[in-house]
Amino acid sequence: MPVHYEESIDLMNKDGGLKGNLSLTNITDLLQFLSSSAKSGVIRLQSHPGGEEGKIHFVGGELVSVVSKNLSGLEGLADLLSWDQGTFHFLPGVAAQKTNIGLSVQHAIMEAVVLLDKQASTTVNETLRSDERSFDMQEAERSSTEVMNDLLEIPGIDAVVVVGRDGFVIESAGSSARVNIDELGASLAHSINGIEEMGSELNVNRFQDMFIEYGRAVIMCRPVGDAVAAIITPDASKLGIIRHKTRKLFEELGHSF
Secondary structure, eight states: OOOOOGGGHHHHGGGOOOEEETTTSOHHHHHHHHHHTTOOEEEEEEETTTOOEEEEEEETTEEEEEEETTEEHHHHHHHHHTOOSEEEEEEETOOOSSOSOOBOHHHHHHHHHHHHHHHHHHHHHHHHHHHHHHHHHHHHHSOHHHHHHHHHTSTTOOEEEEEOTTSOEEEEEEOOSSSOHHHHHHHHHHHHHHHHHHHHHHTOOSOOOEEEEOSSOEEEEEEETTEEEEEEESOGGGHHHHHHHHHHHHHHHGGGO
16 A cells, blocks of 8 residues: 655655665666656655755656755755765655646756756856956055056056155156156146146046157156056057056056055
């Protein structure tokens, strides 16, 4: 006489039902075997290590209910399909108290695999976003000296200077025989103040870039935080690539000032 309630499972353990190890028989093969045999009953699974439990109910070879830890239905099946270590025990004649799937085994497996793929894709995207946030944080935490040294690595840049609005040099890196760095600070602050005043009168917002070309050097300036950064290059031949490569570094430098 068939048993109809899960409370009687312990009574069925003596019947020598189908048992095995998930490291030798994967869940997909087990489900397809029971489906092709038109079995009715429950598979009880236990993961190793951890000891989490799962249950899969069949009626006439069709899936009617799946539970894995706190997941049920297709989500529970997707979770169980990811198990590769543990044990299983099939007990015939044990009916599910609730139905949460009601699909053929093949259809249910396909739906669960799609769900697993979506979960994996979401995890990868979250990891990438987390890595990007971590990278941004690392970039923001770099010292101004590190950023200015990176600027010096750009071909064509001889020196980098950060000048306060009062005309004093806050920090500098590199060297240039073409320009007196200390004199540059006062001159640059005076020029920038005049340019910003003109921008205010013309209502064209704050200045973004300034290029000054002399016979012996080119000076490119850009605001960084509350200060102004200037780079010195011998000529204008590399100015395009310099402007492109310095943009993000200037933005990063602004975090320090």
